[in-house]
């Protein structure tokens with residue numbers, strides 16, 4: 001998963017798309033803040049990050065299924081990628097440009113995975129099944145893996 005660059009990608013127009021936190025307006029009245037997207041500086045096109053797309057679609061489905069109670073939501077409240085990216089992008093200026101931003105994102109994601117694995121072990125020790133399930137769900141958003149099959153000893157190598 002980390003073989004792909006996270007901070008930027010090529011746009012179809014030949015420009016470079018870089019990562020931003022975006023506020024989506026849903027159904028012309030509901031604000032969804034902190035949605036990680038790529039935006040192109042040349043043609044102004046934007047698209048959600050592939051790793052959050054499925055969860056974003058699920059969230060929009062939930063909003064349309066029930067009458068939304070609020071005018072404003074933060075996607076970072078439910079999605080671990082959005083949460084980590086929000087904190088990373090808010091942290092600084094990145095004078096080293098997208099390479100530095102890339103390193104910061106990868107480091108932040110890894111730190112969050114390590115933290116969630118610690119939480120998971122604690123939940124296992126306490127025999128708290130619902131806490132284990134919740135932690136597993138949050139971990140799977142970041143790693144597309146479950147704690148049982150995650151190889152979290154040392155360096156991670158993920159094909160594809």
Ligand SMILES: [Zn+2]
Pocket residue numbers: 011012013014015016040041042043044045
């Ligand atoms: Zn473009």
